[in-house]
Amino acid sequence: MEERIKGAVQLVKQSIEINLRVNHLRAGPFGAGVAVVVNDVGIYWVNQDIAHAANGIAKSWSPSCPYAPLGIDALGILVELEEQND
Numbered sequence: 001m002e003e004r005i006k007g008a009v010q011l012v013k014q015s016i017e018i019n020l021r022v023n024h025l026r027a028g029p030f031g032a033g034v035a036v037v038v039n040d041v042g043i044y045w046v047n048q049d050i051a052h053a054a055n056g057i058a059k060s061w062s063p064s065c066p067y068a069p070l071g072i073d074a075l076g077i078l079v080e081l082e083e084q085n086d
Helices: 003-015 056-061 074-085
Strands: 025-030 033-038 042-047 050-053
Touching: 003 025, 003 033, 003 042, 003 050, 025 074, 033 074, 042 056, 042 074, 050 056
Parallel strands: none
Antiparallel strands: 025 033, 033 042, 042 050
């Protein structure tokens, strides 16, 4: 896994403020940042060393994370990561 993606995954894991067992992670480039999906439901976008919540589940797990900016959405992330895995 490329260093940028590893760093993004680490930032996301550090941002999670609840006792959560991480069973599954997917990550890959998305726009100018890196998308990270935790347990298939918590969707994050990391850019410039800031983890952003791309959906309400991620926000509930990581309340200190800002929401992702306009144009970065959970569905787009899921579709892009699925295409990258094909």
